[in-house]
Amino acid sequence: MVECTDATLNEKSGTMATMGKRSNTIKQRHRADAARVQKTNRAVKDAVLRGCLFCRRSDGGFDAPEHILPESMGNTEAILPNGVVCDRCNHGPLAVIDEALCEFLPVKLRRTLLGIPSKRGAYPQMKLFKGTLSFIPGKEGGEPTLFINENASKRPMTSHEMLPDGKVAFTLSMSGGKPLKPPYASQLSRALLKSAFEYAWLDHGEELLDSRFDHVRDAVLGVPRDGFFAAAKTTDSNHTGAVISYNFESLGNGETRIAAGLLYAGVALFTDSRLMAPLTTMDGFIEVFPFEASQLRKPRS
Numbered sequence: 593m594v595e596c597t598d599a600t601l602n603e604k605s606g607t608m609a610t611m612g613k614r615s616n617t618i619k620q621r622h623r624a625d626a627a628r629v630q631k632t633n634r635a636v637k638d639a640v641l642r643g644c645l646f647c648r649r650s651d652g653g654f655d656a657p658e659h660i661l662p663e664s665m666g667n668t669e670a671i672l673p674n675g676v677v678c679d680r681c682n683h684g685p686l687a688v689i690d691e692a693l694c695e696f697l698p699v700k701l702r703r704t705l706l707g708i709p710s711k712r713g714a715y716p717q718m719k720l721f722k723g724t725l726s727f728i729p730g731k732e733g734g735e736p737t738l739f740i741n742e743n744a745s746k747r748p749m750t751s752h753e754m755l756p757d758g759k760v761a762f763t764l765s766m767s768g769g770k771p772l773k774p775p776y777a778s779q780l781s782r783a784l785l786k787s788a789f790e791y792a793w794l795d796h797g798e799e800l801l802d803s804r805f806d807h808v809r810d811a812v813l814g815v816p817r818d819g820f821f822a823a824a825k826t827t828d829s830n831h832t833g834a835v836i837s838y839n840f841e842s843l844g845n846g847e848t849r850i851a852a853g854l855l856y857a858g859v860a861l862f863t864d865s866r867l868m869a870p871l872t873t874m875d876g877f878i879e880v881f882p883f884e885a886s887q888l889r890k891p892r893s
């Protein structure tokens with residue numbers, strides 16, 4: 593099992609960020625810009641020869657970097673440079689599954705409670721049963737506020753309690769959230785496979801272009817398959833980082849499968865590129881949402 597924490601993710605994709613900081617003078621900055629352009633041009637040339645990590649085509653454009661986890665989940669560091677994933681995949685099917693993951697209720701709740709803004713800088717808002725929960729950032733370095741708006745006599749906050757350590761425990765009635773039907777479970781599974789496969793690129797690079805991984809590419813791009821998405825029933829509210837994990841296993845018939853996991857702000861999510869159910873549900877600790885190819889629509893080509 594290969595695991596990475598925030599710290600290692602930051603380290604791996606930190607080169608471009610520090611490049612800017614070091615260039616203090618205009619001259620240095622120009623030199624750094626020229627080097628960056630050269631590096632990007634080279635990466636794009638390589639990409640055109642190699643083809644996109646997912647669609648394997650060379651004609652989708654390679655102008656945008658790809659976020660391994662969506663920016664709206666607070667990820668500004670774990671990024672694949674231009675030249676790995678084409679713009680057509682990045683802005684097309686990958687954007688759709690990133691959005692599905694951001695909007696998955698437990699993920700969205702953690703984004704709201706922790707005040708993680710979207711790509712456009714908007715703070716997420718949760719729909720409650722008769723009300724909303726919003727994160728309001730502190731003004732000029734002040735403390736942020738969690739704001740519960742009750743719009744009816746029926747109260748969304750059913751109880752709250754001040755704990756001795758200064759924390760507040762509260763119970764909210766939620767509404768909304770997309771029902772976790774097979775097509776949605778498949779989208780979430782694809783989002784986890786995408787992040788794990790992209791993270792694996794940082795460790796294994798072009799090895800991932802091998803035909804053993806074609807089924808992962810197909811799955812991420814939405815080719816219907818049988819599979820599952822699983823989520824832990826409880827959230828670790830003390831956890832605030834992101835841990836992506838992946839595990840390659842060679843199956844006897846020459847095939848490989850990838851088990852993919854994401855621990856995001858205490859929300860633990862799992863999937864697999866081949867299995868139709870997890871190897872364990874950890875004594876009922878995780879809930880499993882299966883899907884079948886016949887329940888899914890083919891992607892537009």
Ligand SMILES: [Zn+2]
Pocket residue numbers: 644645646647648649652677678679680681682
């Ligand atoms: Zn592509």
